Amino acid sequence: MKLEGEYIFDGPRDEVWAIVRDPEILAKALPGAQKLEKIDETHYAGQMFIRIGPVSGVFDGKLAVTDEVPPESYTLSVDGRGAPGFGNGVGHVALLEQEDGRTLMKYDGELQVGGRIASVGQRLIxxxxxxxxxxxxxxLNSALKARLQGAETGIEVEYVPPSEAQFAAAVAKDVAREMMPEAQTLAMALLVAAVAFVLGFLMGRQTGRG
Structure with missing residues (x-):
């Protein structure tokens, strides 16, 4: 499975680099992460709870950072295993400075999964x-903004990450939107249009009476 995308961080590249290479912040900010321990400068071990559809469980993972070019780019290798199955992959991350002072992250990589978690289907995964x-x-961007605000004001700003329930609800919402059959999507659009038409008609009648 190929994963690629980009994201804009609301801060300068040096600060973004510091955030994405800080295991303490990563463990706190990444939803589902239960721990992330630094073994040496480029190797980490951790645990993460993952739920995809009806399959969930804790994965024990090993992470390795290679090809570092601070604060521009690095390669990340991941190998995770647990009762729900296994997952391993390699991805490349690049941080690009923007004219407005923000930072564009571009990432791409390949991920392979197996075991029970693979049974939920490729589209859902x-x-x-x-x-x-x-x-x-x-x-992570919220953690970055809290750090920058604290540095600017001289007062530490506490970063409160989303709870596992909030994270799970957001993922479920995205999955439901993506997995909704096209026919159901069309029916929902027609329903919304019909309701809007009725409301407009009724409001027009009331305006006419006034």
Whole structure:
């Protein structure tokens, strides 16, 4: 499975680099992460709870960072295993400075999954994976903004990450939107149009009476 995308961080590249290479912040900000321990400068071990459809469980993972060019880019290798199955992949991350002072992250990689988690189907895995990445980046951006605000004011700003329930609800919403059959989507659009028409008609009648 190929994963690629981009995201805009609301801060300068040096600060974004510091955030994405800080295991303490990553463990706190990434939804589902239960721990992330630094083994050495480029290797980490951690645990993450993942739920995709009806399959869920804790994965024990190993992460390796290679090809570092601070603060521009790095390659990340992941190998996770647990009762729900396994997942491993390699991805490349690039951070690009923007004229407005923000930072564009571009990422691409390949992910392979197996075991029970693969039984939910490729489309569901793709959608859930993209949603989890999106939610994780949003959370990291919130942590970044809290750090920048604290540095500017001299007062530490506490960053409160989303709860697992909030994270799961957001992923479920994305999955439901993506997996909704086209016919159902069309029916929903027609229903919304019909309701809008009725409301407009009734409001018009009331205006006419006035």
């Amino acid at each position: 793709d959608t859930a994976s993209r949603s989890m990445i999106s939610q994780g980046l949003e959370s």
